[in-house]
Amino acid sequence: MSVADVAKSVIKSINNGDTLATIGLPATGFRDGTVQLATVLLGKKLGGIYITTSRPSSHITAELEEAKADLSDLYFVDLVSMTVGGSTDDARTLFIESPTMLESILLNISLLERRLKSKRRFVMFDSINGLSIYSEPKVLKEFINVLGNSMRIKSIYTMMMTVEEQTDGDLAAALELLSDTMIGI
Amino acid sequence: MAKKDVTKPVSLDPRGGRPREKCVTHIEGIDRILNGGVPVGNIVLLAGTVGSGKTTLAMEFLINGAKNGETCCYISVTEPSSKMLSNLQTYGFFDDSLVKEGKLNIFDLTVINDRLGVERLDGTYTAKDMEALLGAFEDIVDELGVTRLVVDSITAVCYQLPDRGSIRNFIFRLSQFLSTFGCTTMLISETVVDSNVQTYSIFGVEEAVADGVVLMGNIVRQGDLLRSLQVVKMRGAKHSRARHLIELTPVGLAVVPLLKWGQDGGQAFT
Numbered sequence: 001m002s003v004a005d006v007a008k009s010v011i012k013s014i015n016n017g018d019t020l021a022t023i024g025l026p027a028t029g030f031r032d033g034t035v036q037l038a039t040v041l042l043g044k045k046l047g048g049i050y051i052t053t054s055r056p057s058s059h060i061t062a063e064l065e066e067a068k069a070d071l072s073d074l075y076f077v078d079l080v081s082m083t084v085g086g087s088t089d090d091a092r093t094l095f096i097e098s099p100t101m102l103e104s105i106l107l108n109i110s111l112l113e114r115r116l117k118s119k120r121r122f123v124m125f126d127s128i129n130g131l132s133i134y135s136e137p138k139v140l141k142e143f144i145n146v147l148g149n150s151m152r153i154k155s156i157y158t159m160m161m162t163v164e165e166q167t168d169g170d171l172a173a174a175l176e177l178l179s180d181t182m183i184g185i
Numbered sequence: 186m187a188k189k190d191v192t193k194p195v196s197l198d199p200r201g202g203r204p205r206e207k208c209v210t211h212i213e214g215i216d217r218i219l220n221g222g223v224p225v226g227n228i229v230l231l232a233g234t235v236g237s238g239k240t241t242l243a244m245e246f247l248i249n250g251a252k253n254g255e256t257c258c259y260i261s262v263t264e265p266s267s268k269m270l271s272n273l274q275t276y277g278f279f280d281d282s283l284v285k286e287g288k289l290n291i292f293d294l295t296v297i298n299d300r301l302g303v304e305r306l307d308g309t310y311t312a313k314d315m316e317a318l319l320g321a322f323e324d325i326v327d328e329l330g331v332t333r334l335v336v337d338s339i340t341a342v343c344y345q346l347p348d349r350g351s352i353r354n355f356i357f358r359l360s361q362f363l364s365t366f367g368c369t370t371m372l373i374s375e376t377v378v379d380s381n382v383q384t385y386s387i388f389g390v391e392e393a394v395a396d397g398v399v400l401m402g403n404i405v406r407q408g409d410l411l412r413s414l415q416v417v418k419m420r421g422a423k424h425s426r427a428r429h430l431i432e433l434t435p436v437g438l439a440v441v442p443l444l445k446w447g448q449d450g451g452q453a454f455t
Contacts, residue, residue, distance in 0.1 A: 096411045103430040103441045110213075110441075111434055134407070139446045146444065 001184045003033045005018055007040040009183045010159065014046075014120070018180035019152045022160045022172075025184055030163055034126050035060065037159070039069040045074035046157075049109055049120030053130030056081045057093045059124075075112040077105055077113040079130075099134040102143045106150055113154065123158040128175070141174045148178040205421040208333065208369040210243065211249035215441030216275040218414075218429065223397065224421035226364040227364060230339070230357070230392055231383045232374040233401030238431055240414050241276070242401070243335040245437050246279055250333040251288035257333040259309065262294040278437040294342070297321050310345045319358055323368060326366050332362065339372035340387050349390050351442045356394040378380060380404070385417070396420040403429070404443070 001009075006023060013021050013053045025033040041048060042064075052060055057076035059068070068182060076093040080086070094108040109123060125147070132140055144160070151158040162174055167175075176182055189445050207222030217273045223229055233239045247257040261269050269291060273279045283289040300323055303314035308316065328335060336342065343352045356372070363370050372395065374386045383402055385392035392398050397419040403410045414431045416424045 098407075100407045100409050101411060102412075102444055104248060104432060107430075107432055107434065107439050107441045110439070111436065136446070142444050142446050146442070 001038045003029070006033065006184050008039055008054065008183075009181075010037065010041070011044065011056065013044075013181045014122075014157050016181075018157070019155060020148050020158050020160070020179045021181045021183055022162060022175040022179040023183045024162045024164045024167065026164050027166070030127075031055075031063070034124065034161055035063045035067055035069075035160050037066045038064060038074070038124055041122055043122075043164060044075060044120075045118060046120045047116040048122040048124060049075050049077060049116070049156075051077045051079070051105060051109070051123065051125045053079045053099060054124075056086045056092045061090075061092075073116060073118050075115060077108045077112065079105070085114055095120050099131060102135065102139070104133070109150075113156070117118055121156045123125070123156050124159050125158065127161040127163060128171070129163045132166075132171070137170065140171070145178060150179065189373070193369050208250075210246050212245050212252070212438050212440070213434075213436070214431075215242075215428065215438075218416055218425040218440065219419060220423045220425075222422075223369050223419065225369055226367050226374060226397035227420060228360040228363060228370045228394075229386060229397035229419070230374050230395040231371045231399050231401065232376050232383075232392070234378060234383065234403060235377055236410075237261070237401035238414075239401055239405055240301075240337055240432070241321060241433060242414075243337060243373060244273065244276070244440055245278060246371060247289060247335055248276075248280070248283065252280065252284040254288070255332045256288055256330050257335075258290045258292065258331045259335045259337065260292050260297075260322075260325075260337065262296055265266075265295075266291040266293045273325060276437075277435050281365075287329075290331070291323075292325065297323055300453070304305065308345055309347055310351075312351075315346065315351065315355055319362075321357070322359060323362050326363065327366050331368050334368050334370040335373065335389070336370070337373040338375050339391060340375040341387050343386075343391070349388055351371050352388050352390045354393055356391055360394060360396070390415075397422075411443075427443075 038050060050060060057078040078093050079096045079099045081088050082095045083099060084099050094112060096104045100157065205224040208214055209223050232242055247259055250257045301317045301327040303310060303317050325331060328346050346355055348351045350351050374391055376384050376386060398413045398417040400417050402413050404413045412431045413428050415428045416426065428443045429440045430436055430441050
């Protein structure tokens, strides 16, 4: 499935009233795919929270700027920069000290949610596989369940980004059980 | 004519009854856990290990009350009030004007002791000293019209009392008059962990007399320390008994449910 097709499916899913989608992209082109997808949603005047577990938010911001995305209503929760000693000085980003502090993600989403101006909002979780490096499968599954249901209650369209090659059957089943739609999987 | 159905709907609330008036903490998540706040006039033991966030939570409780027009009071037992005030400046939710306007009052117990003439060389209060101290607390609450009080820490006060009976008596009498004045109080209890078990107090008496016990601690997750909070008891309130994660955010403390599998080796309080 091309990124353009994924973006179309996501828009359709939002228009259908879904709140939770699992999106699978191949490892090759995963980075470009997530940036393109975020750019499309921001272009549709959605406000968003981008949670990054795989690379520093400063890099994603640079890529989004290069893609000429509208960043006026986009915020970040960054689980990478503090861990690796990167820059943690950005007004649009909340930094989490360690990727093991999963509850902090929920807390920071709540804080950033208040700053979103757009009525239609999204959370892009990039990526579920990034968290699996630090958390045991049972912890990860519990977290996915809590995150998914928290976002459902808040009616924020949430995209669980997964790398196709790294998502085993067990994790995929947990995501399928929770999601309204599976895109690209 | 059909008979009018007068059957009352069955309440889904297992406790039923009328709720007590609540002292709303305005701390993100805490009021939800406490089903609206701490019942007015309750004495709550805020028990926790070092670095678990007891003082921060208690301070935010006072500051939020002061911001809402209440008169609040902090009695510092373990550090000078000047040091406490300079620490307060580092909190985004603190506002200097609350102190200037007399909404947030900070007292040193050592200064109170000096004025009462109850400072003893051996550090132990006599029965007369205890009476004088209780009288001083009562005067502060009564004269200033204090509705929120924090004693940081009650453990340090208890060390100056001669025995467990005196501790029980002191806290019981303190709670009696504070309750009469409708003053909601947090007594900070410094605890330790022994063989992975955290107690509520050093002397084992305070928790029995207090109306509420809130346990704070550190949980180890893959070497990282996470602050946790759990309400063990709260007289007059239906409350959550689940363990929560507590974090200092730019807008103050915030509480979220703790992941159940996210603890190393089960009960890992430190």
